[in-house]
Amino acid sequence: MNNNIIGRGLIAKSFLTQKIPNKTIIFCSGVSNSQCIDYDEFNRERKLLQDVMYKYKSEKIVYFSTCSIDYASKDKYIFHKLSMENLLKLHSSYKIYRIPQIVGMTTNNTLISYFIKSLIRQDRVIIKNIKRNIIDVKDLSRLVVYDLNNTHITNEKISYIKSKNSVEVLLIYKKIANILNLPLNYKMEDCGNDLNIDDKIKTPIIKNDDIVNHNAYWEIVLEKYVNNIKKLLNETYTD
16 A cells, blocks of 8 residues: 555545655545444544644645535534644644545445445435535546646645536436446435535636546446446445
8 A cells, every 4th residue: 555545445546546746645544424423433534533643743645535525514523624724724734625525436325336235135325405416536536636636726724626526316316226227116205405516616736627527427427337347346246
């Protein structure tokens, strides 16, 4: 594992082939499940980040927060991420990236993996009338490293990295079902709160002609990963 990378998960692995600037630590060992309410997990991340801040006093530490920090209604996970951002602000040099739903080769309960598992098992899912913004994990690491290596782009300490357009969760679910050629099994539910990422948020890191700004980007990402995640799930459960 690269000494510049803290973590072993999906995001950490995406940086292994990237050219990370000297004296830069990519912290990828945070709580990634937005449904988490486990204070032990929150405290584990806090303790680890404190240790990293102490060990790398003169290095820049890169941290991944969440775009959902802007939600009007905040849950335990969002309050935790805000707390972690405030902790990192005590460090001499840092960069915080607020990111959306990450898509990549994982069987963890990300939104995409959850929908794939549910469709395979024909479990009924509850779908809220909200939108989600998704980005390929490889595009995430590519854009982060581009930003870190080109500091003249922006001097922001906190930046957003997301695709241009968010999409209704129902459309994501239906697209995955279509790719897998499996029947739908869902129930709609009113979430009661505005839980959508603001698509007007500026992302100066991302050029206008970047693929993540393509109107069909979310479909491109799903077509790239869905069947491969299904194969990975099959291998995991048959081993």
